[in-house]
Amino acid sequence: MSGKSFFVDLTKCTACRGCQVACKQWKKLPGEKTRNMGSYQNPPDLSDVTLRLVRFNEQEIGGKMHWFFLPDQCRHCLDAPCKSGASLPDSIIVDPDTGAVVYNDKTAKEDAATIRSSCPYDIPRVNKKTKVISKCDMCNDRVKAGKLPACVQSCPTGTMNFGDRDAMLALAKKALAEAKKKYPNAQLVDEESVRVIFLTADKPGLYAKNLMADASSMPARGPREYTRQELFAGLMKPVRNLLG
Numbered sequence: 001m002s003g004k005s006f007f008v009d010l011t012k013c014t015a016c017r018g019c020q021v022a023c024k025q026w027k028k029l030p031g032e033k034t035r036n037m038g039s040y041q042n043p044p045d046l047s048d049v050t051l052r053l054v055r056f057n058e059q060e061i062g063g064k065m066h067w068f069f070l071p072d073q074c075r076h077c078l079d080a081p082c083k084s085g086a087s088l089p090d091s092i093i094v095d096p097d098t099g100a101v102v103y104n105d106k107t108a109k110e111d112a113a114t115i116r117s118s119c120p121y122d123i124p125r126v127n128k129k130t131k132v133i134s135k136c137d138m139c140n141d142r143v144k145a146g147k148l149p150a151c152v153q154s155c156p157t158g159t160m161n162f163g164d165r166d167a168m169l170a171l172a173k174k175a176l177a178e179a180k181k182k183y184p185n186a187q188l189v190d191e192e193s194v195r196v197i198f199l200t201a202d203k204p205g206l207y208a209k210n211l212m213a214d215a216s217s218m219p220a221r222g223p224r225e226y227t228r229q230e231l232f233a234g235l236m237k238p239v240r241n242l243l244g
Contacts, residue, residue, distance in 0.1 A: 002164075003095075003097065003099025003164075003165050004098045004138070004164060004165060004168075005164075005169070005195040005196070006149075006152070006160065006161065007168040007169075007172045007175070008071060008199065009161070009179075010070065010198055011179050011183065013069040013071065013159040015056060015069040018151075018154040019150075019151035019155055020053060020071070022150040023052040023150055023151055024049075026139065026150035027150075029050070032047065041054070041056040046072065048126060048134040049134075051073065051135055051136045052136060053073075054069060055069070055071075055208050057070070057207055057208060069207070072123075073135075073136045074101065074121075074135040074137075074196070075121055076101045076138055076194065077101065078099070078195065079193070080101045081118045082119050083101065085115055087110060088106055088109055091109065091110050095138075100137055101138075102137045103124075108132045116133075120213035121210045139151070149162055165195065172188055172199060173188070179201065182201075185201070187203075187204070189211060198211065
């Protein structure tokens with residue numbers, strides 16, 4: 001599989017939010033008026049102007065409190081279910097060079113609810129006034145110019161990594177082997193089906209409910225096994241037919 005990928009080593013994340021700020025700066029996105037929700041996480045969720053969010057989750061394990069940090073973003077699925085959920089040609093494209101899943105002006109003409117519900121990671125967000133559907137585009141303009149995505153460029157701890165997919169997969173597997181020496185439950189998340197490969201120190205559900213795609217309740221579609229993304233995409237087909 002060619003193209004680019006991220007490798008995000010969550011065992012190194014300190015929740016500095018450098019990636020979150022860098023994304024807003026590069027995309028020239030405004031800040032959001034928020035209020036204290038009882039968490040250090042701010043703003044409380046992704047939006048059409050917050051395409052990357054560092055999630056904070058505090059968990060008690062063995063009588064001790066632990067922080068689990070997740071710099072959340074679009075996973076740029078290899079078989080993107082949001083693209084399968086689209087009804088218009090070229091409203092969602094996959095860049096042939098990088099593999100980035102990119103929304104454009106035509107995406108605003110899609111049914112936003114269908115696009116949102118097709119994503120197993122709950123990523124796309126909609127501007128209520130303009131109907132524009134937004135998410136991370138892998139900083140595709142920077143990457144095509146030979147630069148790193150803004151989030152990766154800003155990361156001070158080595159959490160964020162980016163490069164050719166084969167190199168990132170090799171780096172991820174090497175990091176996993178090292179992480180298991182300290183974190184026996186460490187694992188790579190959905191590495192075979194997405195371009196944003198997370199390494200967790202513990203179970204993905206401790207970080208966020210949608211860190212790992214869950215298609216366990218999806219109906220079987222055939223004799224072979226399907227990826228989570230394919231299952232979600234298949235589920236959306238009858239929905240599109242009803243809407244058409």
